[in-house]
Amino acid sequence: MPYCVKCGVELDKSAKKCVLCQTEVHFEVEKEEPPYPREKDEIDNINVKYLAFFLSILLLIPNFAVLVINLIYYSGIYWMYYVFGASLVIWMIFIFPMVLERKRPILHIFLIFLSITLYVYLISLAVDGLRWFLIIALPILLTIMILMFSIIFIRKKKKIGRLKTTSVSLTALIILCLVIEGFIDYYINSQIVLAWSYIVAASLIPIIIALMILSGNKKLQEDLSKKLHI
Amino acid sequence: MLRQVEENKTNKWFRLDNAAKIYPAANTRRWSGMFRLSISLKEKVNPDILQTALEKTIVRFPSFNIRMRRGFFWYYFDSNEKRKPRLRKDVNNPCLPIGWNDDEGFLLRVYYYEKRIAIDYFHSLTDGTGAMVFLKTLTAQYLKQMGKDVSYTDGVLDVTQEADEREFEDAFMKFADSKVKSRVKEEKAYHIKGTKLSHGDISIITGVIPLESIKELAKKNKATITEYLAALLLYSYYQEKLREGLYKKPSHISISIPLNLRNFFDSPTNRNFSLYLNPSIDTMMGEFTLEEIILQIQYFMKSNLNKKTLNAMMTQNVKIEKNIFIRIAPLFIKKLMMSIAHKIFAYRPITASISNIGIVKLPKDMEEYVERIEFLLGAAKNRTPNMAVVSYQDTLVINITSMIEEREIERFFFTHLIKEGVPVKIESNRE
Numbered sequence: 320m321p322y323c324v325k326c327g328v329e330l331d332k333s334a335k336k337c338v339l340c341q342t343e344v345h346f347e348v349e350k351e352e353p354p355y356p357r358e359k360d361e362i363d364n365i366n367v368k369y370l371a372f373f374l375s376i377l378l379l380i381p382n383f384a385v386l387v388i389n390l391i392y393y394s395g396i397y398w399m400y401y402v403f404g405a406s407l408v409i410w411m412i413f414i415f416p417m418v419l420e421r422k423r424p425i426l427h428i429f430l431i432f433l434s435i436t437l438y439v440y441l442i443s444l445a446v447d448g449l450r451w452f453l454i455i456a457l458p459i460l461l462t463i464m465i466l467m468f469s470i471i472f473i474r475k476k477k478k479i480g481r482l483k484t485t486s487v488s489l490t491a492l493i494i495l496c497l498v499i500e501g502f503i504d505y506y507i508n509s510q511i512v513l514a515w516s517y518i519v520a521a522s523l524i525p526i527i528i529a530l531m532i533l534s535g536n537k538k539l540q541e542d543l544s545k546k547l548h549i
Numbered sequence: 550m551l552r553q554v555e556e557n558k559t560n561k562w563f564r565l566d567n568a569a570k571i572y573p574a575a576n577t578r579r580w581s582g583m584f585r586l587s588i589s590l591k592e593k594v595n596p597d598i599l600q601t602a603l604e605k606t607i608v609r610f611p612s613f614n615i616r617m618r619r620g621f622f623w624y625y626f627d628s629n630e631k632r633k634p635r636l637r638k639d640v641n642n643p644c645l646p647i648g649w650n651d652d653e654g655f656l657l658r659v660y661y662y663e664k665r666i667a668i669d670y671f672h673s674l675t676d677g678t679g680a681m682v683f684l685k686t687l688t689a690q691y692l693k694q695m696g697k698d699v700s701y702t703d704g705v706l707d708v709t710q711e712a713d714e715r716e717f718e719d720a721f722m723k724f725a726d727s728k729v730k731s732r733v734k735e736e737k738a739y740h741i742k743g744t745k746l747s748h749g750d751i752s753i754i755t756g757v758i759p760l761e762s763i764k765e766l767a768k769k770n771k772a773t774i775t776e777y778l779a780a781l782l783l784y785s786y787y788q789e790k791l792r793e794g795l796y797k798k799p800s801h802i803s804i805s806i807p808l809n810l811r812n813f814f815d816s817p818t819n820r821n822f823s824l825y826l827n828p829s830i831d832t833m834m835g836e837f838t839l840e841e842i843i844l845q846i847q848y849f850m851k852s853n854l855n856k857k858t859l860n861a862m863m864t865q866n867v868k869i870e871k872n873i874f875i876r877i878a879p880l881f882i883k884k885l886m887m888s889i890a891h892k893i894f895a896y897r898p899i900t901a902s903i904s905n906i907g908i909v910k911l912p913k914d915m916e917e918y919v920e921r922i923e924f925l926l927g928a929a930k931n932r933t934p935n936m937a938v939v940s941y942q943d944t945l946v947i948n949i950t951s952m953i954e955e956r957e958i959e960r961f962f963f964t965h966l967i968k969e970g971v972p973v974k975i976e977s978n979r980e
Contacts, residue, residue, distance in 0.1 A: 338977040355978035
């Protein structure tokens with residue numbers, strides 16, 4: 320009779336390993352029928368990839384219809400681009416995850432951003448706004464994406480706490496405001512004179528400094544929570 | 550009796566009993582409420598003879614010889630007399646989900662493997678007690694056809710006899726008459742996390758234990774076998790909770806224990822007639838020892854295990870079914886509401902369940918052909934380990950089923966028994 324040296328349980332003669340702790344059995348395995356046969360019965364699953372393909376086709380139908388209608392009744396604007404872009408974003412958000420073997424949230428968010436950028440580009444094509452796209456939309460979208468991934472990256476790699484994450488996010492907010500104002504100024508006046516984003520920065524910087532000091536001082540944190548507890 | 554069997558000369562149909570109603574609503578392609586009973590003989594099973602024995606036996610049980618149908622307001626069981634159940638070779642992954650048109654429409658599947666006759670039941674059909682009567686009768690019929698002598702006692706029925714109407718009565722309807730309709734409020738229970746097995750797979754870990762030694766261990770702890778095993782299962786989950794943090798919500802660890810109502814209300818029904826009690830501990834109160842858990846479970850069981858409380862619980866369930874607004878809702882609305890309710894509430898108050906059929910007695914002349922009896926629950930919809938227990942002669946068999954990769958609960962449970970001096974033999978369908 321084989322026993323597991325680690326668990327102390329008796330094992331089936333056909334067992335090669337202890338099923339509880341995976342310790343191998345050092346005992347000659349006898350040729351005996353196992354307690355259950357090897358053959359499995361299948362259950363019918365929906366093929367998710369097939370479903371994704373099917374939904375994609377479904378999504379293509381209105382796009383195709385819009386293409387035809389827009390080309391026949393052309394009234395000076397290619398409004399079909401709106402539908403194309405929106406479909407692309409919908410596809411990226413809902414159908415793309417079905418195609419993936421395992422969940423990949425960062426890749427997914429990145430691709431959603433990319434599709435949104437493309438959507439905005441298509442809108443700018445439809446309304447002849449390439450300058451507007453290049454100077455306002457693209458830089459702002461890029462900045463948001465870069466800042467967001469920086470925060471995720473810092474949080475993951477440095478394993479920072481809630482206080483530090485908040486101060487990093489506020490710093491990102493300041494940068495974003497500067498970028499937005501800078502590019503809007505350039506678009507309108509062709510020169511950069513920053514104004515309101517300085518106010519944002521001025522009011523946020525003290526908070527950021529306070530948070531940084533607080534996050535490094537355990538005793539101060541305790542004192543504050545003692546005095547201010549609700 | 551007309552309420553239970555609506556009969557015109559050729560066609561019998563049944564309403565689903567109170568406990569049966571939730572299972573078709575909760576049924577999905579990936580999960581059905583299933584359980585399995587099996588008998589291992591001392592010789593290899595002859596499939597041809599078992600097939601004819603099955604065809605004769607199913608006719609004796611009108612409430613098993615049925616298929617699921619959709620009515621306008623409720624599901625119902627329609628007679629399936631024109632078809633015959635087909636014997637199957639056993640598989641590695643029993644208790645697979647059931648579809649209404651699979652297996653000629655029957656809601657049970659009979660398997661054979663080496664010396665074993667196994668039946669997977671859909672829970673709407675019956676509970677453990679009724680299922681055991683069917684399995685015993687089928688095995689006895691098989692043995693008879695093999696030329697053995699088996700007498701009709703201890704729950705073995707004569708397949709040539711007509712069924713008594715009381716065997717398929719809806720006992721809930723009959724006995725639920727309490728003026729009080731209440732059930733204790735139950736807290737949200739702690740659930741363990743785990744790595745999913747691939748779809749359709751099930752993990753079965755079996756512990757074979759000498760009945761005498763576990764009896765002694767339970768006695769030493771001043772508990773019954775069910776109480777002791779329930780406490781130990783809870784204690785195994787408690788170890789996981791200890792690792793994750795005792796003072797994190799949800800902090801209730803609760804074990805669901807089905808009760809055979811036939812012990813309290815006199816009914817010979819072979820359909821569902823059981824209820825659940827969910828004793829629990831609250832880890833927010835601090836650390837627990839196994840002894841404390843045993844006491845906690847015992848007190849809970851003692852204060853609830855009486856005819857009056859059980860009747861009140863039963864009445865509460867029946868009241869919902871009798872509500873006129875629920876009754877007049879079309880089936881598709883009911884199905885939608887019930888499947889959502891099942892998803893949200895079914896596993897909310899329970900961490901795991903343990904079902905003990907108790908000691909199975911066979912006719913004296915049948916005992917010499919039967920080696921072992923086993924009972925296992927299909928994995929819970931929330932995938933975490935569940936336990937089923939049955940004893941026969943001097944052996945107690947515990948089956949723990951789950952749909953997760955990890956085996957921590959099982960390992961702690963069985964090695965604890967070893968430490969207490971109870972020898973355990975482990976078998977499994979896994980590597």
